[in-house]
Amino acid sequence: AHVQHVRGHPVPTPAERTLCTERGTARRQTDRLRGRIAAKRALVALTGQPAGSLRVTSDPSGAPVVLGASAHVSISHRSGRAVAVASYTDRVGIDLEPIASRSPAFLADWFHADEREWVGDAPLAHTLVWSAKEAVLKLLGTGLTLHAPNMRVEQVDARTLTVSLHGDVREHALRLGVGPICVQWRYDGVDHVVVTASAPRARSAAQHRAA
Numbered sequence: 001a002h003v004q005h006v007r008g009h010p011v012p013t014p015a016e017r018t019l020c021t022e023r024g025t026a027r028r029q030t031d032r033l034r035g036r037i038a039a040k041r042a043l044v045a046l047t048g049q050p051a052g053s054l055r056v057t058s059d060p061s062g063a064p065v066v067l068g069a070s071a072h073v074s075i076s077h078r079s080g081r082a083v084a085v086a087s088y089t090d091r092v093g094i095d096l097e098p099i100a101s102r103s104p105a106f107l108a109d110w111f112h113a114d115e116r117e118w119v120g121d122a123p124l125a126h127t128l129v130w131s132a133k134e135a136v137l138k139l140l141g142t143g144l145t146l147h148a149p150n151m152r153v154e155q156v157d158a159r160t161l162t163v164s165l166h167g168d169v170r171e172h173a174l175r176l177g178v179g180p181i182c183v184q185w186r187y188d189g190v191d192h193v194v195v196t197a198s199a200p201r202a203r204s205a206a207q208h209r210a211a
Contacts, residue, residue, distance in 0.1 A: 094197070
């Protein structure tokens with residue numbers, strides 16, 4: 001998988017500008033444009049194709065869709081920053097978050113009781129758990145429509161997170177045929193983290209017959 005990070009203001013194509021500026025504040029529109037450019041740069045790095053041969057659009061749920069290459073891409077943008085990850089072989093999800101504490105009400109809504117117990121009041125732990133949920137649920141193509149506490153972070157290591165799936169999240173992953181999920185994290189500067197999730201994509205029936 002190829003990860004691309006954009007800080008500067010990119011120059012979008014007219015189609016990308018139209019897609020990204022249909023709604024929201026000027027700041028949100030600019031962030032979306034940066035995300036699309038980050039995605040295209042990740043795709044260029046992955047495929048070796050010229051940027052003009054690739055287009056990143058959205059499905060009805062808002063998830064990015066690649067035109068011009070058989071690849072999966074995920075995007076995250078916030079506060080003038082954007083990251084993207086692309087892969088031929090894996091489903092991928094990415095999330096960029098500022099390091100911050102979450103309120104008790106937020107933790108009660110989105111974290112499982114086991115997670116709430118071990119994260120305590122540590123801002124980094126709060127952020128990594130939340131960002132991992134975002135990244136994994138993007139990988140599964142659902143966003144936050146599933147019950148986020150059913151995607152649980154069991155352990156945080158120096159650069160990886162161990163996760164487990166339960167309930168509706170596990171059922172959805174099984175329906176997709178998703179393989180083991182690898183979750184990695186890194187600092188972005190001193191005040192943000194980037195979490196990337198990847199998992200082998202299910203093979204088609206034709207691929208199974210050819211194996």
